[in-house]
Amino acid sequence: MSDQAAVLFANDAFYVAFMNHDIEAMDDLWARIPTISCIHPGWNHLLGRDLVIESWNSILANHDGPSFTIEGAMANIYNDMAVVICYEEFKMATLVATNIFVREEGFWRIMHHQASASPPPPVSGENNQVKTIQ
Amino acid sequence: MSDQAAVLFANDAFYVAFMNHDIEAMDDLWARIPTISCIHPGWNHLLGRDLVIESWNSILANHDGPSFTIEGAMANIYNDMAVVICYEEFKMATLVATNIFVREEGFWRIMHHQASASPPPPVSGENNQVKTIQ
Numbered sequence: 467m468s469d470q471a472a473v474l475f476a477n478d479a480f481y482v483a484f485m486n487h488d489i490e491a492m493d494d495l496w497a498r499i500p501t502i503s504c505i506h507p508g509w510n511h512l513l514g515r516d517l518v519i520e521s522w523n524s525i526l527a528n529h530d531g532p533s534f535t536i537e538g539a540m541a542n543i544y545n546d547m548a549v550v551i552c553y554e555e556f557k558m559a560t561l562v563a564t565n566i567f568v569r570e571e572g573f574w575r576i577m578h579h580q581a582s583a584s585p586p587p588p589v590s591g592e593n594n595q596v597k598t599i600q
Numbered sequence: 601m602s603d604q605a606a607v608l609f610a611n612d613a614f615y616v617a618f619m620n621h622d623i624e625a626m627d628d629l630w631a632r633i634p635t636i637s638c639i640h641p642g643w644n645h646l647l648g649r650d651l652v653i654e655s656w657n658s659i660l661a662n663h664d665g666p667s668f669t670i671e672g673a674m675a676n677i678y679n680d681m682a683v684v685i686c687y688e689e690f691k692m693a694t695l696v697a698t699n700i701f702v703r704e705e706g707f708w709r710i711m712h713h714q715a716s717a718s719p720p721p722p723v724s725g726e727n728n729q730v731k732t733i734q
Binding site for chain 2: 501503505507508509510511513540542544545546547549551562564566568577578580582583584585587588
């Protein structure tokens with residue numbers, strides 16, 4: 467599997483854990499380095515594994531959360547780091563996310579996530595590969 | 601100068617160019633790699649040097665834009681890449697930003713920027729170093 471495919475797979479796994487409310491998988495998918503960080507829409511930043519994982523535990527505990535699909539995921543690799551941009555399409559709103567990954571022990575794990583309100587993803591364009599995982 | 605100080609300096613330079621409407625400096629501060637990207641608040645993502653620089657030219661051409669200060673900038677370094685989180689405090693609103701930097705030819709240059717609506721920055725806390733550049 468190419469690095470790009472592996473990173474997009476890790477990005478998919480992150481959203482599958484999100485959609486499935488899978489707290490254990492979500493914990494496992496985040497990098498082990500102490501400086502992981504997360505900016506949920508409308509929240510202050512969270513820095514450090516304890517705060518980040520605690521936030522996901524709280525979000526995933528809500529089984530009534532809206533479903534969404536992922537579109538337009540694109541990955542750029544820089545040695546052992548990667549930056550993914552993708553769109554989170556909810557029924558009533560769209561978010562655009564920056565997801566940063568780091569290669570740890572051969573696995574690409576997420577180390578930073580920021581999602582924020584956005585117009586719908588561009589319908590087409592050379593920079594966009596539409597990829598839906600639900 | 602430590603890597604961390606150098607990255608925070610590059611982050612300051614990015615915002616000084618922004619505040620001073622300095623299109624030339626802004627162009628110079630962005631990395632030369634072709635995959636730079638930018639997500640302005642409420643915009644779709646922009647990928648590639650032409651689109652990113654064009655967007656800044658358009659934003660910086662508006663000399664009536666509101667002034668702001670930068671608070672809470674913190675940098676984490678990963679070899680030749682760095683992730684900065686900071687707050688952009690406008691009079692009527694706060695944005696939180698993820699800025700990714702890459703070391704090119706010895707210089708830290710910005711390669712990705714996402715800014716989005718946020719509560720005001722935390723007043724204190726071990727994860728926050730308050731740094732105001734205006």
